[in-house]
């Protein structure tokens with residue numbers, strides 16, 4: 001997926017959760033991206049905020065959000081509308097004010113940031129770019145209103161980041177009994193020698209691991 005497509009999806013969500021690390025604690029707040037180009041995804045804060053200092057100290061940021069956050073209960077089960085979540089785990093750097101002003105000459109999305117640099121001294125040192133990240137888009141349709149699968153996951157990376165594929169891993173110890181396919185309500189397992197997990201459909205729930213008679217299924221890797 002190109003950054004332009006990713007940015008369009010992030011704009012669809014609008015306000016996202018941005019998380020940093022400080023003294024071994026996770027600190028989260030609501031924020032948004034305000035532009036992109038070949039160098040990455042741009043966002044901003046103000047110079048005095050602890051958030052700004054945490055970004056400078058660690059250079060690390062995670063971001064996540066969901067396109068439709070509604071949830072309701074129907075009897076014992078929770079119901080969710082079709083939606084998608086995005087999460088990014090990445091590296092950031094501060095962008096000098098001159099660079100933002102220069103980029104805004106050809107990048108309309110950065111024009112407001114460039115104007116604010118002139119109008120608000122605190123904004124001048126608060127521009128950042130997420131220059132590399134691993135990204136997951138997790139499209140959910142738990143009631144299968146739009147398609148045959150409850151989830152569809154897409155993973156990719158930009159700026160030199162790397163990631164592990166989603167889903168459990170079935171080894172050659174598989175005896176093809178079919179128990180995992182039967183228990184998987186996500187239709188994420190297909191027959192074969194050995195059986196195979198389809199990463200895009202797998203929810204990492206773990207039901208299949210618990211029914212496999214020969215422990216042929218390995219846990220999902222960390223993203």
Ligand code: SF4
Pocket residue numbers: 167168183184185186187188189197201202203204205206207208209
């Ligand atoms: S972890 Fe869950 S979703 Fe993934 S293959 Fe196993 S049962 Fe299916």
Ligand code: SF4
Pocket residue numbers: 170173174175176177178179180181194195211212213214215216217
């Ligand atoms: S439950 Fe285990 S042995 Fe049976 S098909 Fe699945 S992976 Fe293979």
